[in-house]
Amino acid sequence: MVNMRFSDILGQEKAQHFLRQVMAREKMPHAYLFTGIPGVGKKSTAQALAMALNCLSPQDGDACGSCASCRKIVGGNAPDFQVIRPEGSKIGIDQIREVNHGLSFAPLSARYRVLVFCQSEAMTPEAANAFLKTLEEPSLGNIFILTATEPLDLLPTIVSRCQRVSFQPLPRAVVTNWISEKKGLSRKEADIVAGLSEGSLGRALEMVESEFLEKREEWLARIAGLPAFPKTKALGVAFKWAEELKTGDTRGGQGSGFGSAVVLDIWKSWYRDLLLAKAEGSEHSFMNRDFSQNLKKISKGFNIKNLAESVFLIDRAQMDLVENRNSALVVEHLVLQLSALAARRPPLDPFTNGSRQA
Numbered sequence: 001m002v003n004m005r006f007s008d009i010l011g012q013e014k015a016q017h018f019l020r021q022v023m024a025r026e027k028m029p030h031a032y033l034f035t036g037i038p039g040v041g042k043k044s045t046a047q048a049l050a051m052a053l054n055c056l057s058p059q060d061g062d063a064c065g066s067c068a069s070c071r072k073i074v075g076g077n078a079p080d081f082q083v084i085r086p087e088g089s090k091i092g093i094d095q096i097r098e099v100n101h102g103l104s105f106a107p108l109s110a111r112y113r114v115l116v117f118c119q120s121e122a123m124t125p126e127a128a129n130a131f132l133k134t135l136e137e138p139s140l141g142n143i144f145i146l147t148a149t150e151p152l153d154l155l156p157t158i159v160s161r162c163q164r165v166s167f168q169p170l171p172r173a174v175v176t177n178w179i180s181e182k183k184g185l186s187r188k189e190a191d192i193v194a195g196l197s198e199g200s201l202g203r204a205l206e207m208v209e210s211e212f213l214e215k216r217e218e219w220l221a222r223i224a225g226l227p228a229f230p231k232t233k234a235l236g237v238a239f240k241w242a243e244e245l246k247t248g249d250t251r252g253g254q255g256s257g258f259g260s261a262v263v264l265d266i267w268k269s270w271y272r273d274l275l276l277a278k279a280e281g282s283e284h285s286f287m288n289r290d291f292s293q294n295l296k297k298i299s300k301g302f303n304i305k306n307l308a309e310s311v312f313l314i315d316r317a318q319m320d321l322v323e324n325r326n327s328a329l330v331v332e333h334l335v336l337q338l339s340a341l342a343a344r345r346p347p348l349d350p351f352t353n354g355s356r357q358a
């Protein structure tokens with residue numbers, strides 16, 4: 001783990017402010033639910049809270065980052081700071097039983113034992129019910145932090161026992177600054193990554209650490225060139241692309257492979273930009289600002305209805321992927337539908353003839 005004090009966390013001032021306030025209370029609530037999209041600092045904030053609560057020389061309600069207690073947490077060997085993650089795709093009853101067993105003993109050395117349940121919506125019904133009992137009978141000195149994207153995916157009885165703390169997507173400019181300063185990207189590249197991350201620093205980092213930018217251009221060029229295919233050729237192309245993406249999907253894990261999910265995000269950003277361009281929206285709102293000129297030109301060949309329908313189709317394909325449908329079939333079907341929707345457009349290759357802004 002890295003040093004993660006409140007002051008190290010990007011944005012989320014409201015969440016931090018709230019937590020610093022409850023820490024100062026005589027009787028601090030024992031359960032919290034951090035909600036927000038992945039990659040906006042929920043887990044980091046949980047660590048910051050654990051550090052601040054146990055720090056031996058806290059400063060203004062924040063951890064010092066260098067005392068024995070802080071070092072233990074940063075070093076990842078603090079027995080009283082536990083992070084529980086889904087095993088496979090679920091948090092199972094055995095994991096909760098193990099937690100409950102540990103809770104029957106007092107914290108080992110820290111003042112507060114902090115238990116973080118990442119993606120708590122992944123608890124199985126049995127696990128959630130067992131955990132509910134734990135929440136109902138709080139033992140002193142234990143702080144529970146659940147993280148989830150959306151509280152609706154949790155048992156209402158769990159939600160009602162937790163203090164809700166919501167985490168907002170980070171502003172594009174904040175992510176841009178951070179990425180260009182810490183990761184050495186040009187401002188222009190950082191801005192593109194930030195726009196596509198939709199306010200998730202975690203996602204922006206994944207993009208920076210993969211060959212995302214190069215591949216993005218390749219897949220944008222493909223979708224931009226799609227309408228030029230005759231129908232018979234579209235079938236072959238759809239099959240080929242789907243097979244290619246399947247390789248990225250099977251590399252497994254979240255975000256590790258450049259697969260269908262990533263490409264669908266990229267395509268959706270493209271069609272949303274086309275819609276904006278068609279509606280003469282400001283190019284500052286484009287997610288793919290580096291292709292502003294191409295977007296304006298290409299949008300002329302579409303009508304608004306077909307663009308909106310294209311965004312809708314991509315949305316639906318994304319839902320199908322989440323539901324673990326056969327990803328190759330989903331992509332193949334989508335490419336065919338997008339191709340069929342594409343109206344006549346000027347017969348030029350958008351990225352070679354067009355003027356990509358320098």
Ligand SMILES: [Zn+2]
Binds near residue numbers: 056057
């Ligand atoms: Zn400290």
